[in-house]
Amino acid sequence: MTSPLQGIKVLDLTRFIAGPHCGMILGDMGADVVKVEKKGSGDDSRHFPPFQGGESLYGMALNRNKRSMTLNFRDPRAQELLRDMVRQADILLENFRPGTMEQMGCGWKELSAINPRLIMTRLSGFGQDGPYAQRPGFDGIAQAMSGLMGLTGSPDGPPYLAGTFYIDYMTAMYGVTATLGALNARHLTGKGQMIDVSLLDSAVSLLTTAIPTQLNKGETLTRTGNRDRYSSPANVFKTASGDFVLLLSGTNPLFRRLADAMGQPELVVDPRFATVDARLRNAAAIESIVQAWMSTRDTDAVLALIGNAGVPCTKVATIDEVVENAQLRHRNQIVEIDHPVAGKVSTAGVTMKLSDTPLEIRRPPPTLGQHTVDVLSDWLSLSSSRIRDLMDDAVV
Amino acid sequence: MTSPLQGIKVLDLTRFIAGPHCGMILGDMGADVVKVEKKGSGDDSRHFPPFQGGESLYGMALNRNKRSMTLNFRDPRAQELLRDMVRQADILLENFRPGTMEQMGCGWKELSAINPRLIMTRLSGFGQDGPYAQRPGFDGIAQAMSGLMGLTGSPDGPPYLAGTFYIDYMTAMYGVTATLGALNARHLTGKGQMIDVSLLDSAVSLLTTAIPTQLNKGETLTRTGNRDRYSSPANVFKTASGDFVLLLSGTNPLFRRLADAMGQPELVVDPRFATVDARLRNAAAIESIVQAWMSTRDTDAVLALIGNAGVPCTKVATIDEVVENAQLRHRNQIVEIDHPVAGKVSTAGVTMKLSDTPLEIRRPPPTLGQHTVDVLSDWLSLSSSRIRDLMDDAVV
Known part of the structure; x- marks a missing residue:
C-alpha cells in the first residue's frame, strides 16, 4: 500500500473550484481520478486567467493528480458511456445544478441501481433541496448570504470578501470528508450512498458563536476590523x-x-x-x-x-x-511541476503529511481530453477502433 | 450501521478551534469521541465569552458529539492512564506544541508500539518540523503569514482578517480527511500511521493562482477590495x-x-x-x-x-x-440543542448529508469532566473504587 486511496476509482464531473478541489484531494491521496469534461470547452476554469502556454494557471491549481477525458454530455451515447464508467467507479463527484444529472438519466436512483457500491457526492450552492436549490451559487454568494462577509472589514467601512474562495475550499473538504466516511461505512456494509453538501451549509458551519449570540443573547455580531472579539491586545x-x-x-x-x-x-x-x-x-x-x-x-x-x-x-x-518563507520551503509547500504544455509551473505542495502512505503529486494537471483514449481503454476496455468511432461521431 | 464512523474510538486531546472541530466532525460522523481535558481548567476555549449559565458558547460551538474526561497531564499516573486508553483507541488527536506528547512519554514511537493500529493525528501551527515548528501559531498568524490576509481588503486600506477563523476550520478538515484516508488504508494494511497537518500549510493550499502568478509570471497579487480578479462586473x-x-x-x-x-x-x-x-x-x-x-x-x-x-x-x-434564512431553516442548519447546564442553545446543524448513514447531534457539548467516570469504566473497565482513588489523588 503506497497511498491511502490506492485502487479507488473516482469519476469527477465537477467544474469551477469546490468540486475540482474535492477531486484533487482524493487524487492527492492516491485515487485514480478521471476528470470528465464537456467536449469542446471543458471545465469553465480552463478559461480563467492567468495563462501560461495557453493553459490556465487557475484551472491547473485545482486539477493535479487527475486524468482528463471529454464527453458530449448531451449525446445519449455519451450518457450511456458515463453509466458504463459508473459501473467501474467507487466515487462519482458532480456539482451541476440540482436535477441536471437526473436529466441525463444519471440520477442517484439510476446510478445506485447499476452500481450499489457507488458513492455519489453532490456539491452545490444551496443543497439538493429547499426553496433556493435552483439558484446559481458561488463562493461569494455563500460568503455574503451566510453573514461571514458582513463580519469581515471595519465597522465604519464596507464588508469584504476574503482574499480567497474559502467557502469553495471548505465545501470541497466537507465533500471529501463525507465521501471518506461513506467509504468507511462501505467497508462494513458493502453499500454506497449519496452525499449532499452545499456552499451555504458549509459557510454556516464556520459561524462559531454568531448563531447563539443572536438567538440566545439577542445580540447581532458585526464587523470589528482586525480587533479580536475575545481578547486584547x-x-x-x-x-x-x-x-x-x-x-x-x-x-x-x-x-x-x-x-x-x-x-x-x-x-x-x-x-x-x-x-x-x-x-x-x-x-x-x-x-x-x-x-x-x-x-x-x-x-x-x-x-x-x-x-x-x-x-x-x-x-x-x-x-x-510567502514564496520565500523558510518554513514553507522546508515543508515542501511551494513546489514546481512539469506540465506537458505549459512547462514548469510553481504551485502549492501536498498539504497533508501521512507517515506510512505519503501523498505526492503523481500527475500534473491534464490538458483537456489528454487521457480520453487511455481511460476508455483502461476503464472500459474499448478497442481502438471503437474509440475512434466515438471520436469521429463527437461522442467523446 | 447507522453512522459512518460507528464503533470508531477517538481520543481528542486538542484545545482551541482546529483540533476540537476536527474531533467534532468525527463525532458528527458517529465516532465515540472522548475529549481529554486538563484537570481543573479544561480546554482554553471554555474560558472565552460569551457565556450562558456559566458555560462558554464559544467552547460549545466546537465540542458537540463528544464526552469529556479530565486528566492531570503532569502526573505520571495520568500519563499511564492515557497510554492505557490509547490501547483501546483507533484515533488520537493532539495539537500541543511539537514535542509535548514526547515529554509525556506519549510520542508516536511509544504510542504506535503499544497500539500498531493507532492513527495519531497531529495539528499544529507550523507542522512537526522545520525552523518555525516551535513558534506559537494561531489562525490569524496563518492568515497573515500565508499572504491570504494581505489579499483581503481594499488596495488603499489595511489588510483584514476574515470574519471567521477559516484557517483553523480548514486545518481541521485536512486533519479529518487525512485521518479518514489513514483509516481506509488501515482496512487493508491493519496498520495505523501518524499524520501531521498545520495551519500554515493549510492556508497556503488556498492561494489558487497566487504562487504561479508570483513565480511564473513575476507579478505579485495584491488586494482588490471586492472586485473579482477574473471577471467583471x-x-x-x-x-x-x-x-x-x-x-x-x-x-x-x-x-x-x-x-x-x-x-x-x-x-x-x-x-x-x-x-x-x-x-x-x-x-x-x-x-x-x-x-x-x-x-x-x-x-x-x-x-x-x-x-x-x-x-x-x-x-x-x-x-x-441569517438565522431566519428560509433555505437554512429548510436544510436544518440552524438548530437548538439542550445543554445540561446552559439549557437551550442555538447552533449550526450538521453540515454533511449522507443518505444511508445520516449524521446527527447525539450529544450536547459536555461540561468539563462530565464523563470521567463513564469513560474510565467504559474504555478501561476500572472499578468505581479505583476511579474514586484516582479522583481523590487528583490524577483524573
Whole structure:
C-alpha cells in the first residue's frame, strides 16, 4: 500500500473550484481520478486567467493528480458511456445544478441501481433541496448570504470578501470528508450512498458563536476590523517601516511577555489591563499603547523583540515574501511541476503529511481530453477502433 | 450501521478551534469521541465569552458529539492512564506544541508500539518540523503569514482578517480527511500511521493562482477590495436602501441577463463590455454603470429584478437575517440543542448529508469532566473504587 486511496476509482464531473478541489484531494491521496469534461470547452476554469502556454494557471491549481477525458454530455451515447464508467467507479463527484444529472438519466436512483457500491457526492450552492436549490451559487454568494462577509472589514467601512474562495475550499473538504466516511461505512456494509453538501451549509458551519449570540443573547455580531472579539491586545499594528504586523497577546501569560518585551512591565498591574476582561473593556486604550510603541520601531526590531519573547506575531506577508518563507520551503509547500504544455509551473505542495502512505503529486494537471483514449481503454476496455468511432461521431 | 464512523474510538486531546472541530466532525460522523481535558481548567476555549449559565458558547460551538474526561497531564499516573486508553483507541488527536506528547512519554514511537493500529493525528501551527515548528501559531498568524490576509481588503486600506477563523476550520478538515484516508488504508494494511497537518500549510493550499502568478509570471497579487480578479462586473454595490448587494455576472451569458434586467441591453454590444476580456479591462466603467442603476433602487427591487433573471446576487446578510434564512431553516442548519447546564442553545446543524448513514447531534457539548467516570469504566473497565482513588489523588 503506497497511498491511502490506492485502487479507488473516482469519476469527477465537477467544474469551477469546490468540486475540482474535492477531486484533487482524493487524487492527492492516491485515487485514480478521471476528470470528465464537456467536449469542446471543458471545465469553465480552463478559461480563467492567468495563462501560461495557453493553459490556465487557475484551472491547473485545482486539477493535479487527475486524468482528463471529454464527453458530449448531451449525446445519449455519451450518457450511456458515463453509466458504463459508473459501473467501474467507487466515487462519482458532480456539482451541476440540482436535477441536471437526473436529466441525463444519471440520477442517484439510476446510478445506485447499476452500481450499489457507488458513492455519489453532490456539491452545490444551496443543497439538493429547499426553496433556493435552483439558484446559481458561488463562493461569494455563500460568503455574503451566510453573514461571514458582513463580519469581515471595519465597522465604519464596507464588508469584504476574503482574499480567497474559502467557502469553495471548505465545501470541497466537507465533500471529501463525507465521501471518506461513506467509504468507511462501505467497508462494513458493502453499500454506497449519496452525499449532499452545499456552499451555504458549509459557510454556516464556520459561524462559531454568531448563531447563539443572536438567538440566545439577542445580540447581532458585526464587523470589528482586525480587533479580536475575545481578547486584547490582538490586532494589526503599523510599524515605523510602514508594514502591518499582526499581534495576538490577549491571554494573561502572553500579555505579560508582551509588556516585558515592550519594556513596560507596569502594564500588567494597571487595573485597566490586569485581567482578560479588563483588557477587553479597554481594548482601544491598550491597543493605542502598543501602536505607539510600534510606531517608533521598524518591522525587524518589532518582530525580533516580540517574537523572541514567544508572543504570536508576524508581518502581514505579501506573496513575494510567502514564496520565500523558510518554513514553507522546508515543508515542501511551494513546489514546481512539469506540465506537458505549459512547462514548469510553481504551485502549492501536498498539504497533508501521512507517515506510512505519503501523498505526492503523481500527475500534473491534464490538458483537456489528454487521457480520453487511455481511460476508455483502461476503464472500459474499448478497442481502438471503437474509440475512434466515438471520436469521429463527437461522442467523446 | 447507522453512522459512518460507528464503533470508531477517538481520543481528542486538542484545545482551541482546529483540533476540537476536527474531533467534532468525527463525532458528527458517529465516532465515540472522548475529549481529554486538563484537570481543573479544561480546554482554553471554555474560558472565552460569551457565556450562558456559566458555560462558554464559544467552547460549545466546537465540542458537540463528544464526552469529556479530565486528566492531570503532569502526573505520571495520568500519563499511564492515557497510554492505557490509547490501547483501546483507533484515533488520537493532539495539537500541543511539537514535542509535548514526547515529554509525556506519549510520542508516536511509544504510542504506535503499544497500539500498531493507532492513527495519531497531529495539528499544529507550523507542522512537526522545520525552523518555525516551535513558534506559537494561531489562525490569524496563518492568515497573515500565508499572504491570504494581505489579499483581503481594499488596495488603499489595511489588510483584514476574515470574519471567521477559516484557517483553523480548514486545518481541521485536512486533519479529518487525512485521518479518514489513514483509516481506509488501515482496512487493508491493519496498520495505523501518524499524520501531521498545520495551519500554515493549510492556508497556503488556498492561494489558487497566487504562487504561479508570483513565480511564473513575476507579478505579485495584491488586494482588490471586492472586485473579482477574473471577471467583471463582479463586486459589491450599494442600493438606495443603504444595503450592500454582492453581484457576480462576469460571464457572457450572465452579463447579458444583467444588462436585460437593468433595461440596458445595449451594454452587451458596447465594445468596452462585449467580451470577458474587454469587461475586465474596463471593470471600473461597467461597475460604475451598475452602481448608478443600483443607487436609484431599493434592495428588494434590485434582488427581484436581477435575481429573477438568474444572475447570482444576494444582500450581504447580517446575522439576524441569517438565522431566519428560509433555505437554512429548510436544510436544518440552524438548530437548538439542550445543554445540561446552559439549557437551550442555538447552533449550526450538521453540515454533511449522507443518505444511508445520516449524521446527527447525539450529544450536547459536555461540561468539563462530565464523563470521567463513564469513560474510565467504559474504555478501561476500572472499578468505581479505583476511579474514586484516582479522583481523590487528583490524577483524573
